[in-house]
Amino acid sequence: MSSEFEEIKELFKNIKGIKLVQTAPYIIEIMNEEVSKAKGIRFLQSKLKIKNEDIVITGDNDYEMLSQFDNTFAIKTGSKLALSAANKTIDEVSEIANYIKY
Structure with a gap:
């Protein structure tokens, strides 16, 4: 910062x-x-009974959100903080499909 x-x-x-x-x-x-986005996602997760492993998060400046979930992807041009919080770094959102198990 x-x-x-x-x-x-x-x-x-x-x-x-x-x-x-x-x-x-x-x-x-x-x-x-x-x-926060993280609180919004947690709210929907609770209401819709979504398992944690079924949530996939991506962002470029969303440290709080990226740091609170398991399946997280930061865009490589994102902030240092976001990159440090994500599990994986990707060039573009479409790459997430390479990591998702159907």
Whole structure:
């Protein structure tokens, strides 16, 4: 993460109930601290009774989501954090088919 992002986070540190996420070099998302893609997927998993091994996750800047599931793929142009969280690194989403067992 950039030092500029850390400076911006510092400006918001006293605002309760929010979180900041840097999703690209010049994009910072500000959201409710309870919101995340991972929580949304877990909600659907519970409601639809989907087994963990049947969930496949891909992303390029989604560290939180990639770090919480087993079958995860980061796009090679993604953030360092996302790449560190994923189980596999791929060039494009279509490559996931090479890893899925039907």
